[in-house]
Amino acid sequence: MATQWTRRQFMAALAATGLSVPMPGLMAAPGGKAITRPIPSSGESLPVIGMGTWRTFNVGGDQHLVRERTEVLKTFFESGGTLVDSSPMYGSADDVMGEALDTLNAHDQVFAANKIWTSDGGATREQDGASRRKWSIERFDLQQVHNLVAWEPHLETLKQMKADGDIRYLGITTSHGRRHRDLAQIMEQEPLDFVQLTYNVLDREAEQRLLPLAKERGIAVIVNRPFQGGSLFRRYQSEPLPGWAAEAGCGNWAEFFLKFIVSHPAVTCAIPATTKVKHMEENMGAQYGDLPDEQQRRRMADYVAGL
Amino acid sequence: MTGVDWFSYSLSDFLMFGPEVFLRLFVRINQDFWPWQGVAVVMMLLIAGFLVRGDKLAKRAVLLLLAAAWLWSGAGFLLEYYGPINLPATWFGWGFILQAALLTVAALVWPWDGNAARPARRWRAGTGWLAMTGLLPLLMVAQTGNWQAIALFGIAPGVTVAASVPCLLLLPRRVRWLFLLLPLLWSVFSAATLWTLGTRLVFVLPVATLTLTLVSFWFSPRPAQSPD
Numbered sequence: 043m044a045t046q047w048t049r050r051q052f053m054a055a056l057a058a059t060g061l062s063v064p065m066p067g068l069m070a071a072p073g074g075k076a077i078t079r080p081i082p083s084s085g086e087s088l089p090v091i092g093m094g095t096w097r098t099f100n101v102g103g104d105q106h107l108v109r110e111r112t113e114v115l116k117t118f119f120e121s122g123g124t125l126v127d128s129s130p131m132y133g134s135a136d137d138v139m140g141e142a143l144d145t146l147n148a149h150d151q152v153f154a155a156n157k158i159w160t161s162d163g164g165a166t167r168e169q170d171g172a173s174r175r176k177w178s179i180e181r182f183d184l185q186q187v188h189n190l191v192a193w194e195p196h197l198e199t200l201k202q203m204k205a206d207g208d209i210r211y212l213g214i215t216t217s218h219g220r221r222h223r224d225l226a227q228i229m230e231q232e233p234l235d236f237v238q239l240t241y242n243v244l245d246r247e248a249e250q251r252l253l254p255l256a257k258e259r260g261i262a263v264i265v266n267r268p269f270q271g272g273s274l275f276r277r278y279q280s281e282p283l284p285g286w287a288a289e290a291g292c293g294n295w296a297e298f299f300l301k302f303i304v305s306h307p308a309v310t311c312a313i314p315a316t317t318k319v320k321h322m323e324e325n326m327g328a329q330y331g332d333l334p335d336e337q338q339r340r341r342m343a344d345y346v347a348g349l
Numbered sequence: 350m351t352g353v354d355w356f357s358y359s360l361s362d363f364l365m366f367g368p369e370v371f372l373r374l375f376v377r378i379n380q381d382f383w384p385w386q387g388v389a390v391v392m393m394l395l396i397a398g399f400l401v402r403g404d405k406l407a408k409r410a411v412l413l414l415l416a417a418a419w420l421w422s423g424a425g426f427l428l429e430y431y432g433p434i435n436l437p438a439t440w441f442g443w444g445f446i447l448q449a450a451l452l453t454v455a456a457l458v459w460p461w462d463g464n465a466a467r468p469a470r471r472w473r474a475g476t477g478w479l480a481m482t483g484l485l486p487l488l489m490v491a492q493t494g495n496w497q498a499i500a501l502f503g504i505a506p507g508v509t510v511a512a513s514v515p516c517l518l519l520l521p522r523r524v525r526w527l528f529l530l531l532p533l534l535w536s537v538f539s540a541a542t543l544w545t546l547g548t549r550l551v552f553v554l555p556v557a558t559l560t561l562t563l564v565s566f567w568f569s570p571r572p573a574q575s576p577d
Contacts, residue, residue, distance in 0.1 A: 096365070097364070097365055097366060097367055098367070100365045100366045100370065100434050101366070101370050101434065102370070102374075102430065102433035102434040103377075103430075103433060104370065104373055104374075104377060106373070107369075107370060107373065131365070132365050133365045133366065133433065133434045133435065133436070134433045134434055135365075218358075218362070271361070317367070317369070
């Protein structure tokens with residue numbers, strides 16, 4: 043049977059084999075080779091910076107803002123990003139994402155991640171289908187149980203959907219550091235491809251149990267709230283970057299916060315959300331250049347804690 | 350989810366949009382409705398005029414005009430504009446339509462009794478109401494710095510509710526509570542939303558409405574001292 047490759051899969055395969063070279067127009071990246079991480083369950087490479095849509099893509103029918111968000115998404119793709127994560131919980135975000143993908147004709151470029159968010163354990167396929175139609179895609183690459191809501195029946199259905207080829211990966215999410223004990227238990231018992239959790243330079247509880255467990259179990263980790271919902275900028279943006287930040291590969295606070303996260307060996311990618319093209323460009327800078335080593339990571343955390 | 354988990358949530362966890370998207374709702378509806386804002390202004394003037402007139406027919410007319418304002422802001426702003434980004438706004442949209450139906454029933458079937466208040470009091474009520482309803486829309490202009498964001502009575506739900514509560518004092522206390530329930534719920538919802546969005550200027554509106562609503566549950570205007 044002939045295998046049809048999408049452009050994104052083709053590019054990912056090239057990157058994985060080391061054959062990828064910067065191609066203007068295809069990957070107008072900030073410079074150098076994008077930092078990628080393999081998904082443990084398949085070996086497929088993912089760029090370390092993805093994009094979240096929480097509170098940013100829920101703009102309803104506001105065409106002015108839809109155009110602005112489309113520009114943000116365009117910048118994300120042009121900078122070498124692929125993974126976009128959304129949820130039916132985020133109001134009109136799925137509709138707006140579908141509109142933006144249509145405008146950019148970028149359905150083949152996106153690694154589409156979504157969530158199942160309903161207490162009706164029997165509505166997994168129905169909600170997946172509703173989100174798929176909004177995105178105008180044949181299937182989601184990754185479908186996740188949102189915030190552990192009715193996770194047992196949803197996960198069972200997602201396993202079947204993966205076996206049927208209706209999704210490529212399955213996962214489960216939490217945020218704000220909630221229900222980590224439950225999540226750890228699920229990670230120990232279930233065959234997950236991905237987990238999504240909150241981790242940033244201030245919220246580091248995941249380092250204790252969840253990140254080592256993900257590494258041990260071969261589960262990819264998506265990190266949400268990398269800027270603590272924007273509060274890291276509000277608290278620290280007026281402060282100077284440390285003189286040694288450039289040695290750690292960081293040219294601004296966005297890169298500082300994001301590189302701290304994606305340099306953790308268990309993390310696969312972080313998914314910052316933004317409404318501004320300029321901020322997207324800064325975020326995507328974290329996908330290039332050097333990553334801090336373990337010693338530098340400790341120094342980064344100490345520096346922020348001391349401010 | 351345990352009770353402890355619920356306590357770990359903050360209001361901002363339930364808000365799926367930012368202040369820019371919310372404030373632009375007012376600009377968008379004004380752009381789309383132009384030039385029908387004139388109808389809202391005429392409704393305001395008519396209500397003020399009927400409050401000054403103060404007879405039974407005028408009271409019925411005030412309630413009918415309020416019903417039209419609730420219907421317009423509910424079906425327009427809440428269901429068409431706000432609902433797609435905030436699910437509870439859709440529920441309130443249907444609530445506003447129900448309130449409009451209740452006001453219509455009250456206007457048509459309520460057997461008004463008693464005399465009209467003194468002319469001076471009616472004049473103060475009408476002009477005071479008009480001044481309040483004319484100034485409240487400017488809060489949104491001050492918040493956004495954009496005249497196109499003006500939150501007019503009959504279009505914007507917050508101003509519609511705030512302007513309706515004093516008019517509901519026309520109804521006797523034994524039935525008034527039924528009409529104050531939705532203003533109460535709306536004020537709490539709106540205050541929580543605006544506080545979380547950090548839009549401090551317009552936050553004043555639901556807080557003032559909430560206070561006025563709570564007072565209205567118990568307040569009874571003095572009976573007329575003499576007939577006209």
